[in-house]
Amino acid sequence: MTRFALTLEFDGGPFMGLQRQALDPSVQQSVEDAAFAVTGEKVTMHSAGRTDAGVHALAMSSHIDVEKQIEPFRLMGALNAKLRPKPIAVTDCRIAPDDWHARFSCIGRRYLYRIINRRAPLTVTRGRAWQIARTLDVEAMHRAAQALVGLHDFTTFRSAHCQAQSPVKSLDFLNVRRAENAIGAEEIVIETGARSFLHHQVRSMVGCLALVGMERWSEARITEALEARDRQTLGLNAPPEGLYFVQAFYPDT
Amino acid sequence: MTRFALTLEFDGGPFMGLQRQALDPSVQQSVEDAAFAVTGEKVTMHSAGRTDAGVHALAMSSHIDVEKQIEPFRLMGALNAKLRPKPIAVTDCRIAPDDWHARFSCIGRRYLYRIINRRAPLTVTRGRAWQIARTLDVEAMHRAAQALVGLHDFTTFRSAHCQAQSPVKSLDFLNVRRAENAIGAEEIVIETGARSFLHHQVRSMVGCLALVGMERWSEARITEALEARDRQTLGLNAPPEGLYFVQAFYPDT
DSSP states (O other): OEEEEEEEEEOOTTSSBSSOOSSSOOHHHHHHHHHHHHHSOOOOOEESOOOBTTOEEEEEEEEEEEOSOOOHHHHHHHHHHHHTTSSEEEEEEEEEOTTOOTTTTOOEEEEEEEEEESSSOOSTTTTSSEEEOSOOOHHHHHHHHGGGSEEEEOGGGSOTTOOOSOSEEEEEEEEEEEOOSSSOTTEEEEEEEESOOOTTHHHHHHHHHHHHHTTSSOTHHHHHHHHHTOGGGOOOOOOGGGEEEEEEEOTTO | OEEEEEEEEEOOTTSSBSSOOSSSOOHHHHHHHHHHHHHSOOOOOEESOOOBTTOEEEEEEEEEEEOSOOOHHHHHHHHHHHHTTSSEEEEEEEEEOTTOOTTTTOOEEEEEEEEEESSSOOSTTTTTSEEEOSOOOHHHHHHHHGGGSEEEEOGGGSOTTOOOSOSEEEEEEEEEEEOOSSSOTTEEEEEEEESOOOTTHHHHHHHHHHHHHTTSSOTHHHHHHHHHTOGGGOOOOOOGGGEEEEEEEOTTO
8 A cells, every 4th residue: 555645736616625525526536536547446535624615726735545556656647637627636746654644644734815806807817816896905904814813712713514623723824915926916815824724714714804904894803703702703704716725734844 | 989998808718819700709799799788889999909819818908989978987887797707807997089099009018928837737727828748948948038039020920810011020028937926836927028019929939939948949949930030930839828918008108
């Protein structure tokens, strides 16, 4: 048995999420089906994050265990060939130690959220960002975000379906800035990192920060919502299409 | 009659190009149809560039003449409402002088070309960039590109269907660099500007520079191809999905 660490990039649009569902298309099912086509083995894929329907990944870390003797480079090419035309790509594949686990060994996760702040509908970024017509105060959003950094009970920012044992998480950073890349002049980028996140935590934080940016919420209300530890005080859950799982971190990497 | 200057952003994927075709969907036809729905007038749209099928625009400059009394802000909103769900957006709309012409007044055009340089297939950037598996020598591409800057006869880099009177054009700049934005780590960006371009010129230049990057062409061969003034010496025409019309420039702007 060889454990292969896979790095996955995918467009979340056509999937009901990363995790396998009973009937709906998922990233996990797609990769497991591709692995079966390549190896004849029914593998189970484990991943660092469990992204929702519509959420994208730039470099999700996953692993599968395979009996068949195959070089990582060949496995990657074969999986990509079988995954076509689905918008899932294996961008890296390497042999991992048997005790390395994409989910349980992960010590850090980073997400990116893209907002296009303009009145006109999206075209080249459609399905890849959240369009907000009202002009956002990016500096106020960034200031307000700092109240969420550190060790907190994030019950307010947690989905009712969250399976985490504790709502207490330590947020390493949460930065809001205007993007400087050429594609999409009105783009705002929110970057965040933590050891782990609660279900819907990033989208819930982004939704409330957007309310601050629109001046519908005061900056102080972020702290009030956090301290309330009550999902009812949540203002808004940002839509999934703006969210990207960026990277997973492990010891020694 | 009021002349409205429109700024258009569009995903070129679903269209046979910017310019109206007899039967096929075009950006021009779509905007003219939207304008008819808003004003009841059969307008003709003129644009700074004539992008091909599949080529995108971030800020194409166009104009239409309208008899109906309407505020630019309202016209923009109404056109965007009628354009849905097509991936075309009017991102700016303002009143222009009657003698201002989106095509004939234009004194500068800029294009961007995106390459994703990796073996894995594209997912979130599919239809938005050219995927090249072989590792490209970006520095060699940039050096070779400098031979094309300045006043030259670009016959080699001109489509057989080009309607320009002369193949002599002055290229202001042609820069090849690695992109630094977060979306797409392996991204290479080619930026170019000129008063005007020949049909297929940008894609033809990019195609040959890619051959240099793959080391299938020497850097000197770019100069040889240019000096040959012969379309037969062209190495490769880059695919349309990586090309973006970025901006048009006018006197006093």
